[in-house]
Amino acid sequence: MKLIGISAAAMIAALTATPVLAADTKVTIAISGWTGFAPLTLAKEAGIFAKNGLDVTIKKVPQASRHLAIASGDVQCAATTVETWVVWNANGVTTTQLFQLDKSYGADGMVVRSGTAGIKDIKGKTVAASAPGTSPYFALAWMLKKNGMSVKDVTVVNMEPGAAAQAFIAGQNDAAMTYEPYLSAVREKPESGKIIATTLDYPMVMDTFGCTPKFIAENPDAVKALTKSYFDAVDMIKADQAKSYEIMGADVKQTGEKFGASAQYLRWQGREENKKFFAGDFQAFSKEAADLLLEIGVIKEIPDLTKIVDTRFIQ
Incomplete structure (x- = not known):
């Protein structure tokens, strides 16, 4: 080469x-x-x-x-x-x-349960994300704002990206913010839910x-x-x-x-x-x-x- x-x-x-x-x-x-x-x-x-x-x-x-x-x-x-x-x-x-x-380019994203049609549907739901001041929390706020919502419209459970992905796969929380390599763990377990948005949709x-x-x-x-x-x-x-x-x-x-x-x-x-x-x-x-x-x-x-x-x- x-x-x-x-x-x-x-x-x-x-x-x-x-x-x-x-x-x-x-x-x-x-x-x-x-x-x-x-x-x-x-x-x-x-x-x-x-x-x-x-x-x-x-x-x-x-x-x-x-x-x-x-x-x-x-x-x-x-x-x-x-x-x-x-x-x-x-x-x-x-x-x-x-x-x-x-x-x-798609390495950060929001994962949701299979029945969730769009980001607006997580209103009132529980979302796992790192603490305020971190990238996953900011990504959540960014995606919500682009959909006419704010972090006040969901219940945020503070979990680091790896733990958030694993908890989601185990059936905990309605949604989660995570990134690679943990996002691929959800990609490989489609029965647990789906990736509804990534940085391909929201390049931030x-x-x-x-x-x-x-x-x-x-x-x-x-x-x-x-x-x-x-x-x-x-x-x-x-x-x-x-x-x-x-x-x-x-x-x-x-x-x-x-x-x-x-x-x-x-x-x-x-x-x-x-x-x-x-x-x-x-x-x-x-x-x-x-x-x-x-x-x-x-x-x-x-x-x-x-x-x-x-x-x-x-x-």
Whole structure:
């Protein structure tokens, strides 16, 4: 297999060569098992971070408490959805987005019982979703608003995406908000219910990577290396998809084949996609998201949206 005239073996060798940047800077990153974050795991496990001079520790931290890990100093960087950075900054956890990781193309969704004809039919029903301030809760609010409803029209039971999917399959709750790889668990159990809407219908889930302003100011070379490492991991996926899927799948106890099935519902974003995203789409979505977050009471005021992003390192 060739990639721009370079063999897959040569590409992988180049990605795992001798360190060239940021002399072994230590950094701890908070993520979840979301498929979109997997290139960060690949960068760690395939030695890409190390090659770029970084000593990276990855911690799995639920989105609902990820900002607490940042505020405590336990982690310096994190991956999460664009609107979540708005929530964190509005609530005093100052953070800066650096590059885009992925866009969901059906990887996040709402599952309902088979007899539910449309989203409007869940009015008065019980919906499992993560806590306010998380992506699943925001996705629920977004989908309800687009259908003339609000979160006040349903009863929300706070459950993390994996637990929400499993509880739904077990017959609990009328609906649930979840994402890959857990959404595929429902796809594989059609007798339990159906997926009524995903980000193909409501394109509002996109993830970015960011760090504290202090870490960025004190470690610009490391930030450059983190950004490069992510793009290197995306290149490795293109060069040797099978090996990459095996590595990323193992982290969430999936085979490479199962991981690939989840990955088909999202798109990882390379350097050029990043440049395009931050040239306009980012600003428009952040504004609409912030307005909704204010409306549903997740934030009390909208932070300065121009100060929660730094795109120097994707150029």
